[in-house]
Each structure stands twice: as structure tokens, then as C-alpha cells.
Amino acid sequence: MVAALLIIWSGVVIFWYWYHRRHLVKLGSLIPGPVGYPLIGNGLTFWGKPEEVFRRLREIFTMYTRLVAIWLGPKLHIALFDANDAEVVMRSKAVEKAEEYKYLKPWLGESLLISTGSKFRLNKKLIMPSFHVNNLKRFLDVFNDHSLVLVESLREKVGEAEFDIQPHLSTCTINVLLETVMGINKETLGDQAPKYSQYVQKLARLAHMRVYKFWLRPDIIFRFSKIKKEQDKYIKIVHGLTEKVIKERKKRYESRIQDDQVDEKWTVFMDSLLRAKDENGVGLTDEDIKAEVMTMMFAGQDTTSTTVGFSLSLLGIYQDIQDKVVEELDKVLGNSNKPITFEDMQNLQYLEQVVQETLRLYPPVPLVAKKPVADIQLDNYTIPANCTVGIMIMGIQRDPKQFPNPMRFNPDNFLPEKIKARHPYSFIPFSAGTRMCVGSKYATMLIKVILAMILRSYRVHATRREREFKLAGQMVLKRCDGFPVSLQLKSDTTSTSSIS
Numbered sequence: 001m002v003a004a005l006l007i008i009w010s011g012v013v014i015f016w017y018w019y020h021r022r023h024l025v026k027l028g029s030l031i032p033g034p035v036g037y038p039l040i041g042n043g044l045t046f047w048g049k050p051e052e053v054f055r056r057l058r059e060i061f062t063m064y065t066r067l068v069a070i071w072l073g074p075k076l077h078i079a080l081f082d083a084n085d086a087e088v089v090m091r092s093k094a095v096e097k098a099e100e101y102k103y104l105k106p107w108l109g110e111s112l113l114i115s116t117g118s119k120f121r122l123n124k125k126l127i128m129p130s131f132h133v134n135n136l137k138r139f140l141d142v143f144n145d146h147s148l149v150l151v152e153s154l155r156e157k158v159g160e161a162e163f164d165i166q167p168h169l170s171t172c173t174i175n176v177l178l179e180t181v182m183g184i185n186k187e188t189l190g191d192q193a194p195k196y197s198q199y200v201q202k203l204a205r206l207a208h209m210r211v212y213k214f215w216l217r218p219d220i221i222f223r224f225s226k227i228k229k230e231q232d233k234y235i236k237i238v239h240g241l242t243e244k245v246i247k248e249r250k251k252r253y254e255s256r257i258q259d260d261q262v263d264e265k266w267t268v269f270m271d272s273l274l275r276a277k278d279e280n281g282v283g284l285t286d287e288d289i290k291a292e293v294m295t296m297m298f299a300g301q302d303t304t305s306t307t308v309g310f311s312l313s314l315l316g317i318y319q320d321i322q323d324k325v326v327e328e329l330d331k332v333l334g335n336s337n338k339p340i341t342f343e344d345m346q347n348l349q350y351l352e353q354v355v356q357e358t359l360r361l362y363p364p365v366p367l368v369a370k371k372p373v374a375d376i377q378l379d380n381y382t383i384p385a386n387c388t389v390g391i392m393i394m395g396i397q398r399d400p401k402q403f404p405n406p407m408r409f410n411p412d413n414f415l416p417e418k419i420k421a422r423h424p425y426s427f428i429p430f431s432a433g434t435r436m437c438v439g440s441k442y443a444t445m446l447i448k449v450i451l452a453m454i455l456r457s458y459r460v461h462a463t464r465r466e467r468e469f470k471l472a473g474q475m476v477l478k479r480c481d482g483f484p485v486s487l488q489l490k491s492d493t494t495s496t497s498s499i500s
């Protein structure tokens with residue numbers, strides 16, 4: 001009797017499962033993609049080290065130029081490589097953030113990056129003013145100061161063989177973020193700063209692992225895994241530190257309100273968040289502020305430092321392009337060591353093109369993931385509701401239809417007339433639409449200041465060509481081989497060139 005009931009119950013569950021998925025399976029099977037195995041689908045593709053997974057995925061992606069369906073166990077993922085299709089999906093009202101973002105929740109809470117619906121809309125409205133350009137201008141002093149420290153720290157490397165510049169860049173960006181987001185400087189945090197940065201990177205790696213080790217996706221399995229234990233350990237440290245800073249900052253903020261001393265100049269992101277109120281006087285809770293602060297620390301760190309790393313590697317290879325950057329720097333900044341002003345930034349147009357071209361070829365966020373809540377019609381295909389759609393930023397930005405000779409590093413791709421002639425979704429390193437990166441201006445300014453400060457002092461060389469870059473796509477696109485460069489003092493290069 002029990003056996004019969006079990007069989008019937010199993011039959012009902014299987015029927016229910018098949019019935020609810022039949023639409024998704026049918027539409028998914030009409031989209032081209034590699035053949036998978038029963039139960040695991042194309043899961044084996046995701047087996048191994050991140051750089052191997054990335055290489056395998058890139059091999060698959062080169063075979064399907066417009067879109068490809070990949071099954072990770074029972075879950076359908078559709079990768080899009082076409083700017084038109086990306087626009088249709090990203091502008092659709094029937095699209096939410098993909099479910100995979102929820103794996104970041106224990107760490108980042110209900111922050112902008114993860115939340116949806118009214119929570120997202122309210123928080124975005126309260127947070128956006130902090131990223132206004134007038135606010136960002138005030139951060140230029142911090143950008144300059146930390147870039148100068150970076151330039152000094154690199155002095156000992158001058159004349160040496162190639163070294164990995166990434167740790168130096170990471171220290172610089174984490175210190176800038178700690179100061180501009182939380183208002184704490186290196187002295188306050190002591191040796192905790194590099195550790196904080198390491199914990200953030202570890203948490204990002206663990207969350208990413210849970211995405212592609214698909215068997216860890218169900219909470220019931222994840223709860224007992226080693227990854228969960230490790231995650232809890234780092235979350236405790238990062239949350240603890242952030243909570244402590246919020247408490248102190250809030251106390252200071254409230255006492256300044258009492259003394260009527262809250263002036264605009266004093267603002268770091270955390271202060272803007274403490275101050276933010278909607279028209280009914282409702283502000284962000286401490287939990288909201290913690291979530292947003294941790295998100296900025298995560299979203300801003302590796303993205304900016306790897307962009308600087310890729311730019312330096314490329315300029316190290318293409319000396320003629322470096323010459324043009326240096327020429328512009330000399331013209332705009334002269335021979336002085338003065339800090340870079342907002343006006344200077346506006347005049348460093350070629351440097352901006354170099355940054356954009358770097359972001360095109362090596363976008364730090366190589367894809368963003370969406371979940372359609374209803375079917376979305378592309379011209380020949382239908383994207384079924386409830387799958388995960390990957391907008392493949394890196395693939396889209398290397399599309400030869402949009403960028404002739406797409407693998408060539410060519411900052412002239414960003415001359416105004418070239419930009420005008422292209423599809424608006426052909427260059428989307430900061431995503432697009434309502435979920436576009438709030439930190440794009442901040443990031444561009446910071447990257448430009450760091451690059452300008454380095455290139456004002458040093459000539460950069462790099463021997464490893466692009467085909468030798470060992471790319472790995474975790475949460476952020478990385479080079480497993482680091483960013484090896486060698487440096488020569490600019491004064492030495494001037495005398496060398498005048499001798500020759």
C-alpha cells in the first residue's frame with residue numbers, strides 16, 4: 001500500500017515537473033547550442049579551474065555568433081552576443097535580475113545590485129544623488145593623493161624586470177574606496193585594508209562558484225558544504241567591520257547635526273546615505289546602508305583596478321599609442337606635478353578613448369544576467385520565461401559587425417563620429433537601462449587619474465601579447481597571469497630619446 005502511494009506520489013511530482021517545464025524545454029530546444037547529457041545538460045563545460053571553464057565557454061561562443069542555449073543541469077541559460085537582441089531584452093518590461101544574484105544576498109543583502117521592485121526603485125532614488133558629478137568632483141583630491149602614493153610605491157620597481165602590477169593597483173583602489181565610501185583612511189584601518197580587500201575577493205569567488213557548481217545551488221545542499229562555512233567566516237569579518245564604521249560615522253554625523261556643522265564638503269558616500277530621505281522623510285535603515293556600502297566596496301574594487309591593469313598592459317605593448325597619451329598629458333598637464341583637476345579630466349580626451357577601448361576589449365563585468373518573467377520575442381527566436389539570459393558584454397563588444405577588426409586595440413574606435421555610427425548597445429561595459437552601473441562616472445574618473453599619474457612618471461613596457469593573456473571570467477574578468485609590466489623613469493626615457 002505504502003509502495004503504491006509512493007509510486008503515485010512520485011508520478012504526480014514527475015508529471016507536475018514535466019508539465020511546468022514543457023514550454024521552457026520546447027522553446028529552449030529551438031535555440032542553437034551544444035548537445036548535452038541527460039540530467040547534467042552541458043554541466044561538464046563548467047568543470048575545472050576558472051580559466052579552463054572560461055576557455056571552454058569561449059570556444060563554444062565562437063561557434064554560435066548570435067545566441068546559444070546552454071543547459072546547466074535542468075536550468076536553461078541563453079547567451080546573447082548581438083547588440084540588437086541585447087537591446088530588446090534589456091529594454092523589456094518583462095525582465096528582472098537573474099535568480100543567480102541571490103547567492104550574493106548573505107553578503108550584500110538587499111542592495112541595489114540585487115534588489116528588485118519597489119525596494120530597488122526607492123533605494124536607487126535615494127542613492128543616485130550621491131553619484132552626482134558635483135559630489136564626485138570632491139573625491140578628486142582623494143584620487144590624486146592615493147595615486148601619488150601608488151606612483152611612489154612603484155619607484156622601487158623602476159629598471160627591474162617585469163613584475164605584476166596588480167597588487168599595487170588593488171591597494172590603491174581599495175584605499176580610495178575605503179576613504180570615499182566609508183570615510184576611513186589607511187591609518188584608521190591599519191593592516192586591515194589589504195585584508196578587507198582579500199576577503200571581498202574571496203567572497204566574490206565563493207558566490208561565483210555557487211553559480212557554476214550547479215549542484216550547490218539548492219540551499220539544502222549548500223548549507224552543508226565547505227564553501228558555506230568559508231563564506232560565513234568572511235561575511236562575519238566584513239559585516240563586523242562595516243557595522244562598526246557605520247556606528248561611528250552615524251554618531252559623528254548626529255553630533256555634527258546637533259552642532260549644525262553638516263557641510264557639503266564633508267560628504268563621503270556613507271554620509272550621503274545617512275542623510276538621504278524621500279519626500280515623506282523616509283530614509284535608509286542601517287541594514288540598507290550596510291548593504292549598499294558593501295556593494296560599492298565590491299562593485300568598485302576589482303573592476304577599476306583590472307581596467308587600469310589591462311590599459312597599462314595594452315599601452316605597454318602599443319608604444320605608439322602610449323606616445324599619443326603622453327603627448328596629451330604633456331599638453332594638458334605640462335611638466336608640473338600638480339594634482340589633476342576636473343577641468344584637466346575633461347581635456348584628457350584621448351586617455352578617455354584608451355579607457356573606453358580597454359573596457360571594450362576587456363570589460364571587467366563580461367556578462368550581466370537577466371530573468372524574463374514572460375516570453376520575449378526576438379526576430380527568429382523566442383526567449384522563454386524563467387530561463388537565465390546572459391547579455392554577453394564581451395562578445396557584443398567584439399562583434400565585427402559593430403567593430404571592424406574587433407580584436408585590434410584601437411582607441412580611435414571611440415572618436416565621436418565612430419560612436420555615432422554604431423548601435424547604442426554595442427558598447428555596454430557598465431550595462432544599460434535602469435540597471436546601469438551607478439558608479440560609471442566615478443570609475444572612469446578614478447581610472448583616468450591613476451593612469452595619468454603613472455604615465456606622467458613612468459614609461460610602461462609589456463612583452464606579453466594579447467594572445468598570451470590567460471583570461472578567467474569570475475565575477476570580474478581577470479588575467480590569471482597577472483599584469484606583468486616593466487617601468488622606466490620618464491626622465492630617463494626623455495634623455496634616451498634625445499641621445500638617439
Ligand code: HEM
Pocket residue numbers: 112113114124295296297299300301303304307363364365367368369429430431434435436437438439440442443444
Ligand atoms: C570599471 C569599473 C566598473 C564597471 C565596468 C562596472 C560595471 C557594472 C555593471 C556591468 C553593472 C550591472 C551589473 C548587473 O546588472 O549584473 C554594474 C552595476 C553596479 N555597479 Fe558598477 N562597474 C564599475 C565600477 C563601479 C563602482 C566604482 C561602483 C561604486 C562605487 C559601482 C557600483 C555599482 C552598483 C551599486 C551597481 C548596481 C546598480 C543597479 O543595479 O542599479 N560600480 N556595474
